[in-house]
Amino acid sequence: MPLDAVCLTALVDELAPQLEGAHIDKVQQPARDLLLLSLYTRQGSRKLLISAGVGMARLHLTSERFENPDTPPMFCMLLRKHLVGARIDALTQPENERMVILELTARDELGVETKKRLAVELMGRSSNVVLVDGEGVIIDCLRRADFGEEAYRRLLPGMLYRLPPKPAKPNLLELSGEQLRAAIGAAATDKPGDKRLMDAFSGLSPLIARELASRAERGGDLAAAVEAYAESVRAREFTPVMVLEDGQPRDFSFMRITQYGAAAACEPRGSFSDLLEEFYAGRERAERMRRISHDTVKTVRTLRDRQARKLGQQRAELARTADREELRRRGDLITANLWRAEKGARTLVCEDYYAEGCPEVEIALDPMKTPQQNAAAAYKEYKKAVAAEQHLTKLIAEGEAMLDYLESVLDLLARASSEKEIAELRRELTASGVLRAPKGGGKERRAKPLGPMRFVSSGGYEILVGRSNAQNDELTLKTARRSDIWLHVQKSHGSHVIIRAEDSLPDARTMEEAASLAAYFSEARDSGKTPVDWTRARNVKKPTGALPGKVIYTNYETILAAPDEALTQTLKA
Numbered sequence: 001m002p003l004d005a006v007c008l009t010a011l012v013d014e015l016a017p018q019l020e021g022a023h024i025d026k027v028q029q030p031a032r033d034l035l036l037l038s039l040y041t042r043q044g045s046r047k048l049l050i051s052a053g054v055g056m057a058r059l060h061l062t063s064e065r066f067e068n069p070d071t072p073p074m075f076c077m078l079l080r081k082h083l084v085g086a087r088i089d090a091l092t093q094p095e096n097e098r099m100v101i102l103e104l105t106a107r108d109e110l111g112v113e114t115k116k117r118l119a120v121e122l123m124g125r126s127s128n129v130v131l132v133d134g135e136g137v138i139i140d141c142l143r144r145a146d147f148g149e150e151a152y153r154r155l156l157p158g159m160l161y162r163l164p165p166k167p168a169k170p171n172l173l174e175l176s177g178e179q180l181r182a183a184i185g186a187a188a189t190d191k192p193g194d195k196r197l198m199d200a201f202s203g204l205s206p207l208i209a210r211e212l213a214s215r216a217e218r219g220g221d222l223a224a225a226v227e228a229y230a231e232s233v234r235a236r237e238f239t240p241v242m243v244l245e246d247g248q249p250r251d252f253s254f255m256r257i258t259q260y261g262a263a264a265a266c267e268p269r270g271s272f273s274d275l276l277e278e279f280y281a282g283r284e285r286a287e288r289m290r291r292i293s294h295d296t297v298k299t300v301r302t303l304r305d306r307q308a309r310k311l312g313q314q315r316a317e318l319a320r321t322a323d324r325e326e327l328r329r330r331g332d333l334i335t336a337n338l339w340r341a342e343k344g345a346r347t348l349v350c351e352d353y354y355a356e357g358c359p360e361v362e363i364a365l366d367p368m369k370t371p372q373q374n375a376a377a378a379y380k381e382y383k384k385a386v387a388a389e390q391h392l393t394k395l396i397a398e399g400e401a402m403l404d405y406l407e408s409v410l411d412l413l414a415r416a417s418s419e420k421e422i423a424e425l426r427r428e429l430t431a432s433g434v435l436r437a438p439k440g441g442g443k444e445r446r447a448k449p450l451g452p453m454r455f456v457s458s459g460g461y462e463i464l465v466g467r468s469n470a471q472n473d474e475l476t477l478k479t480a481r482r483s484d485i486w487l488h489v490q491k492s493h494g495s496h497v498i499i500r501a502e503d504s505l506p507d508a509r510t511m512e513e514a515a516s517l518a519a520y521f522s523e524a525r526d527s528g529k530t531p532v533d534w535t536r537a538r539n540v541k542k543p544t545g546a547l548p549g550k551v552i553y554t555n556y557e558t559i560l561a562a563p564d565e566a567l568t569q570t571l572k573a
Contacts, residue, residue, distance in 0.1 A: 002274075003058050003122050004205035005096050010238035010254040011060065011272045012100055016091040018043060020062070023151040024104075026087045029076035030066035031288050033142070035129060039088070049277075050120055052127035052142055056284050059100055059120050060273040064281055067418050078140050082106060082116060082131060094163055096171045096203045096572060098122045119161065167202035178228070181223040193222050207251060214259035229255075242267050242273040249279045285417075285496055293413050293422050296429075302374045303434065304406040311399045318392040324385030330363055331353050331378035334371060341371035349531045405469070405547040406434070406492040411523050412468055420450050421467050428470040429488065432548055452479070452498075453515060456511040457570040463523050463571070469549030472496040473542065482538035483509075487518040490531040490558060494522025496549075498537065513571060515561030520568050 003011070011296075018041055025045075026038035033053035039046045083473040086106035093100055102118040106347050115134035121127055129142040138161050145155040152163050172180060187196035193213030197204055204212075212229055216222035232255065243251040244265045251257065257266050269275040305473065329352075336351040344367045351358040365374045409425060416422050429435040452475050455463040464479065466472035476486060476496045485499035485506060497518040499506050506514075515532040524530040535556035542551050 002093045003098065004208070005093075005098050005203045006208070007205075007254045007272075008100065008122065009093055009233075010240075011091045011276075012091055012181065013236060013238065015059075015061070019048065019091055019102075020086050021206075022046070022088045024083050024088070026040075027076060027079045027083055028066070028068050029073050029079075030068050032073070033292075034066070034284075034288075035064075035076075035079070035142075036066060037083075050129060051280070051284065052121070052129055053284065053287070054125050054127070056280055057122040058122065058276050058280060059122065060088065060276040061271075062273070062277055062281075063171055064277065067420065069419070070190075075140060075142055080133065082139065083118070084363050086116065091380055096173070099164075104256055107186055109539075117161075121164075123164070124316065129156060130161060132153060135163050136432040140556040152379050169200065169202040172226060173203070173233060175230075177223075177227050179211070182227055184223050184226065186499070193217070196222070196491050205252060205259070208255075211255075213255075231474075240269040240272045241267055242275060242278065252276070252279050260288045289416060289418075289422075293416060293420050296422060296426055297410065297413050299435065300406055300409050300429070304403065306411065307399060307403045309404060311396060311403060314392050314396050314399060318389065318396065320387040321389040322394070324382055324389065325459070327382035327385060331382060333363060334365075335359070335374040338371045338375070339372075341365065343370055345371075345373045356441075402434075403551070404493075405432075405549070407435075408469060408549055412495075413492040415521060415525070417449075424450055425468050428468050428548055431470070437562075447504060453521075454573040455513075455568075456573045457499075457506070457513045457571060459507045459510040461506050461514075461573075462501070463497045463510075463514050463517060465517055466527050469547070472549045473551075476537060476540055477542060480537040482536065484537045485514070485534055486537045486540050486553070486555075487514050487532055487534045489518050489522040489524055490533050492523045493529070494518060494524070496551075511559065513567065514563060515559050516564050516567055517571070519561045520563035520565065525563045526565070528560045531558045532561045533558050 019039065022039040022041040024037050025040055028036040028318065030036060033051060035050040037047055037048040047062050050059050051057055069304065083106060086104045088102055089105055089364055090103040093099060093102065099119060104116045104118060106114055106116050107116050117132040119130040119132060122232045131139040133139055136161050138155060138157055140157050141155045153164065170183065175183065181202045187200045193216055194209040197209040197212060212225045213222065219225060238254040241253050241256055242258050242342040244267060248512065250264055278345055284363040333352065335349060337348060341348045346367050347364045347367055349360055349363055352361040369377065381538060409429065412425055426435065430437050450467055453467060453470060457463055464475055468476045472495060476497055480486065480498045483503045485501045487497040488494060497514055498512050501512065518532045519530050533556045535553050540551050540553045540556045
């Protein structure tokens with residue numbers, strides 16, 4: 001569900017005592033719609049996450065770590081200028097609005113205290129973050145909005161900041177019992193209960209409307225269910241609740257949700273910040289990576305599809321060379337029967353001494369050529385077919401290797417967890433000649449290469465996992481000692497995995513854990529048990545001229561392993 005006004009009220013009630021009096025130490029903008037305020041509070045250091053993303057709009061404390069861009073966005077720089085060192089005086093929520101206002105005391109360039117406000121509007125597609133000075137004038141916004149001269153709200157620097165206009169429908173929390181019943185009675189009776197509530201009142205999310213209608217169906221009175229809900233909200237009876245379906249978060253709320261029955265579990269959480277972080281963290285990380293990798297994925301997919309079409313054409317051409325021996329036989333038969341062929345003839349009838357019994361055959365001739373020229377043309381076509389077969393066989397082998405490489409890059413892009421990993425994959429593609437080097441690339445600041453992912457097994461062995469094809473080569477051929485254990489998922493794309501074993505053979509549990517990591521960091525991530533090959537690193541070689549990540553190995557054994565995300569997080573060093 002979206003963060004509705006009542007859920008936001010519960011959140012503000014929780015955050016206000018923790019954040020009032022806190023000082024802003026840092027301002028970061030890891031993504032276009034995401035802000036991170038590092039705070040010094042009475043309880044210690046905290047991080048306040050503010051998201052204005054579509055479908056992700058929220059505000060809560062977080063412990064998640066974010067990767068920041070090399071160059072901060074302009075809005076981030078502006079917030080740093082005005083907010084670093086500022087004190088949070090209050091956290092308020094305008095009545096029945098999906099927004100939170102941070103009342104701040106900051107200091108200007110001369111050290112004079114000034115009042116400012118950071119308005120966090122969490123209103124779906126219209127979500128925004130607006131910095132306002134003490135006079136109510138907009139300093140700047142995350143998203144500037146100019147709706148024309150007659151618009152009620154123009155969110156531009158220098159304009160007066162106004163709250164959103166009040167909805168036409170009444171807020172049920174402001175109505176008496178009689179007024180509630182009258183409003184419900186006035187709604188269209190031919191609609192389901194939740195639709196009637198949405199038509200009658202503002203401030204109700206679809207989830208809560210369905211929940212009240214569901215409770216009314218069991219209790220028999222819609223107005224009574226709404227009255228009980230209003231009393232509960234006025235009494236601030238809030239509980240952070242996660243709705244789980246098959247163990248995965250489906251929804252969240254500030255009250256117990258019963259409408260799904262046995263189809264979903266309803267579990268309380270320790271705080272609303274914990275609730276929101278659990279619900280959104282994975283989704284936002286996936287969406288952020290999708291945006292970051294979109295252009296690269298699109299480019300590689302285009303190259304992959306083009307390569308696949310090219311291979312199809314080359315295989316079709318190769319198939320057409322299959323009758324090349326027939327061309328040679330034709331030339332031999334014409335040459336052997338020149339005395340029979342007449343100039344201008346369209347056919348030649350002769351014995352086929354290549355076939356058992358030497359049956360008569362009819363060979364088509366070009367009447368515009370002499371018999372000798374017809375024979376020479378057949379030999380020429382034969383030689384072209386032989387050369388084409390050799391050339392196409394080589395091209396197809398190279399094309400299949402390139403197609404396999406591009407598929408492996410797409411797999412790595414799908415599993416990339418940071419912007420730096422995407423950048424490293426782009427550098428790999430450029431170094432491999434798949435992508436053109438960007439103009440002015442020589443002047444670009446070179447980022448420090450990422451090292452392999454590091455894990456420690458339950459037996460104490462260090463396990464290294466490659467992040468890219470180029471890093472797989474580095475890890476396997478240079479970093480690994482000859483006696484280390486090398487693992488790779490069988491017959492699929494995936495990361496190279498190294499167990500730093502020296503001369504010993506790791507315990508069975510370590511081997512199982514490393515194999516699970518190999519399965520998890522591969523195309524088999526979403527499957528069940530999959531075969532994983534392992535051998536000593538000395539048995540792994542790179543073919544001459546092979547593309548990054550391509551190796552061959554011998555003297556290997558195979559074990560079955562299942563990808564396990566929880567185990568991956570447990571072993572992470």
